[in-house]
Structure formats: structure tokens, C-alpha cells
Amino acid sequence: MEPIDFYFDFSSPYAYLAAQGIDEIGARHGREVRWRPYLMGAVFKRTGARPLVDQDMKGPYARHDLARSARRLGVPFRLPDDFPFMSVAACRAFYWLTEDDAAAAKALAKALLDKAFGQGEAVGPPAAVQAVAAEQGHDPEQVAAALADPAVKERLRAEVDAAIAAGVFGSPFFVVDGEPFWGHDRMDHVEQWLARGGW
Amino acid sequence: MEPIDFYFDFSSPYAYLAAQGIDEIGARHGREVRWRPYLMGAVFKRTGARPLVDQDMKGPYARHDLARSARRLGVPFRLPDDFPFMSVAACRAFYWLTEDDAAAAKALAKALLDKAFGQGEAVGPPAAVQAVAAEQGHDPEQVAAALADPAVKERLRAEVDAAIAAGVFGSPFFVVDGEPFWGHDRMDHVEQWLARGGW
Numbered sequence: 178m179e180p181i182d183f184y185f186d187f188s189s190p191y192a193y194l195a196a197q198g199i200d201e202i203g204a205r206h207g208r209e210v211r212w213r214p215y216l217m218g219a220v221f222k223r224t225g226a227r228p229l230v231d232q233d234m235k236g237p238y239a240r241h242d243l244a245r246s247a248r249r250l251g252v253p254f255r256l257p258d259d260f261p262f263m264s265v266a267a268c269r270a271f272y273w274l275t276e277d278d279a280a281a282a283k284a285l286a287k288a289l290l291d292k293a294f295g296q297g298e299a300v301g302p303p304a305a306v307q308a309v310a311a312e313q314g315h316d317p318e319q320v321a322a323a324l325a326d327p328a329v330k331e332r333l334r335a336e337v338d339a340a341i342a343a344g345v346f347g348s349p350f351f352v353v354d355g356e357p358f359w360g361h362d363r364m365d366h367v368e369q370w371l372a373r374g375g376w
Numbered sequence: 377m378e379p380i381d382f383y384f385d386f387s388s389p390y391a392y393l394a395a396q397g398i399d400e401i402g403a404r405h406g407r408e409v410r411w412r413p414y415l416m417g418a419v420f421k422r423t424g425a426r427p428l429v430d431q432d433m434k435g436p437y438a439r440h441d442l443a444r445s446a447r448r449l450g451v452p453f454r455l456p457d458d459f460p461f462m463s464v465a466a467c468r469a470f471y472w473l474t475e476d477d478a479a480a481a482k483a484l485a486k487a488l489l490d491k492a493f494g495q496g497e498a499v500g501p502p503a504a505v506q507a508v509a510a511e512q513g514h515d516p517e518q519v520a521a522a523l524a525d526p527a528v529k530e531r532l533r534a535e536v537d538a539a540i541a542a543g544v545f546g547s548p549f550f551v552v553d554g555e556p557f558w559g560h561d562r563m564d565h566v567e568q569w570l571a572r573g574g575w
Contacts, residue, residue, distance in 0.1 A: 248575055328471060359437055376444075
């Protein structure tokens with residue numbers, strides 16, 4: 178069966194919440210979940226949209242809803258001071274790792290999201306990404322080289338283009354057998370779609 | 377106990393979906409639901425936001441998600457040709473009726489939403505609102521007079537101001553004991569909040 182595509186931006190707190198449960202949803206229905214970080218900034222550039230927390234009225238609500246949704250899941254939550262942040266380095270580290278070891282890349286992604294939104298610490302700067310990768314057992318020198326590798330940069334560009342071509346514009350965003358679902362608050366539909374095979 | 381406040385715009389298809397179940401959620405938890413239509417255009421004017429279905433990438437997704445969400449609920453769904461539409465007349469008719477008979481006003485609101493999004497017919501123009509009200513047993517002449525009544529106009533203005541002052545910016549938008557919940561896809565949180573008394 179086709180994997181579930183899980184698109185997200187590392188700077189997205191709702192992606193952190195989604196990351197708590199999407200693999201479990203896949204496992205319950207015999208599906209792999211393919212984590213596909215991308216850069217929502219590319220979408221914002223195209224559509225003129227702005228980050229949710231920067232928007233009038235929606236921003237304060239989103240901060241409240243995020244904290245409340247995290248409490249509901251029983252997970253820690255804290256927004257980093259530098260937020261939203263550039264997630265290019267995190268994405269590059271992910272795609273570099275995933276070439277050889279998809280599980281290690283997913284573990285790094287989880288660690289980055291936990292650092293950013295569970296602990297509220299910066300994971301935008303390359304040095305911060307290297308530090309999290311080092312905690313995961315990766316060689317900081319190799320990570321630094323990967324972040325500057327033209328092939329890795331190109332891989333990320335291709336992933337961003339592919340996401341936008343697939344109609345992805347938010348984070349988290351799921352695609353199940355070609356069916357798009359946007360938002361942490363659509364994960365119940367994702368699970369029902371898997372259970373029923375659509376409706 | 378305090379009623380649940382259900383804010384919505386008559387031109388909001390997600391409000392049509394929410395209207396299918398919000399009274400039942402209230403009833404399960406011993407709460408009245410106070411329907412409070414308002415004009416999202418006033419929010420758009422303030423925040424610079426645009427209607428969802430007019431937005432690049434999000435618009436096509438929303439049309440797909442709406443039809444899929446309606447199928448999931450087992451209710452008919454069709455967007456009217458003239459959409460989004462001006463919902464001033466619908467709001468005025470509602471607030472005129474609710475002064476004397478809140479149940480009749482709610483029945484009119486349901487009929488207007490069903491006409492707009494169950495049948496895909498226009499309910500923006502005053503004549504269309506009069507026709508739906510007539511189907512509900514109201515005198516079209518009285519409705520026409522109400523739509524032009526300065527007191528009714530003022531009531532609607534006050535409601536819109538109150539909604540914005542309460543932080544309401546979307547449709548549907550629920551407030552339970554001061555706790556705000558935005559979106560049709562947050563109704564599960566509304567119900568859990570009522571069941572648990574918060575978390």
C-alpha cells in the first residue's frame with residue numbers, strides 16, 4: 178500500500194502536534210508515513226499568505242489554541258523566542274540523512290520539532306541543527322558539510338517544488354492515496370479515510 | 377449554565393456544516409446554543425483577510441474539503457453560483473425575529489443555510505431572504521419592513537462589534553464559558569471541553 182505523505186515545515190507548531198501521532202495512525206492501518214519537510218515560505222511567496230501567528234486576531238487565537246491542544250495531548254509546549262524561524266538548515270539535514278537512513282532522518286525531525294516546540298529552543302540556525310544532530314549521534318562536521326552540499330540544496334528545492342505541485346500549502350498537510358487533508362485538526366478525517374477506504 | 381455562543385456568517389459553508397450538529401452537542405451537555413450570525417466582511421476589512429475560497433491553493437482545497445466533509449456527515453452540499461454573498465439581509469431578518477421568538481429565528485437561520493449550501497440557491501438578496509422567511513410562515517411585508525428598520529440595522533451593527541470585541545474572526549466560531557474555538561474542525565474539542573469542563 179502507498180505510504181501516507183506527511184508534509185510539514187519545521188517552523189510549524191501544529192506540525193509538532195501532528196508529529197506526536199501520525200506514525201501511530203499509519204501503523205494502525207498498515208501504512209508507512211513518509212515525512213516530507215518543505216518550506217512554507219515558498220508558498221507564502223506565491224500566495225501572499227502570512228504565518229498564522231503574525232496575523233491580526235488569528236495570531237493570539239492560534240497561540241491559545243496551540244497551548245490548549247498540547248495540553249489535550251499531554252505534551253509539553255513552548256514557542257521559541259525566535260519564531261517563526263528559517264527552517265532551511267533543518268530541512269537540508271533531514272534530506273541529507275534520509276538518503277541513507279530514513280528512520281534516522283525521521284528521528285532527527287522529531288528531535289528538532291521537540292527542541293523547537295517542546296522546549297522552545299531555536300532550531301533555525303545551522304549551528305542549532307548541528308547540535309541536535311550531534312545529540313542524535315551524527316558527526317557535526319558531516320552535518321556542516323551536508324548543509325553546504327549543492328546536491329542536498331538541490332534535493333530540498335526539488336522537494337519544495339514537488340510539494341507545491343501536489344497542491345500542498347499548509348503544515349501539517351497529509352496526502353492519503355491522492356486525497357489531501359490540511360491541518361492538525363483534520364487528522365481524525367485522515368484516520369477515518371484510512372479505516373473506511375474513503376467515503 | 378451559560379449558553380454556548382455559536383458565531384457564524386450566513387455566507388460560510390463551514391457554518392452550514394457546523395449548524396448540522398452544534399445544537400445536538402449543546403443538548404448532550406445541558407447547554408443552550410445561542411446562534412449569533414455576524415458579518416465576516418467586517419473582520420476582513422479590519423484584518424485584510426480574504427474569503428477562503430478566493431485564496432490561491434487554499435480555495436480549491438476548501439471546495440474539495442467542504443464536499444468531502446458534507447458526504448461524511450451525510451448531508452447535501454452545493455455552493456451557490458453567487459458565492460461568497462452579502463449576508464446583511466439574512467442577519468437582519470434573524471435579529472428582527474429573535475427579539476420575539478429565538479426558536480423561530482434559529483429555524484429561519486437553518487432554512488437559510490440549507491437553502492444556500494444544501495441546495496446551492498442564493499440567499500444574499502433581500503427578496504431571497506423574504507422568500508425563505510415566507511416558507512417559514514413569516515409575512516413577507518413584515519420581513520421587508522424589518523430589513524429596512526433602523527433599529528434592526530443598529531442591532532446588527534452592535535452584534536458585529538460585539539463579536540469582534542470578543543475576538544471572533546472566523547465562521548463557525550464557538551465560545552464556551554469564555555473559551556474560544558475556531559472552525560468546524562474544532563467541534564470535537566468543543567464537545568470534549570463541555571464533557572470534561574476544560575483540561
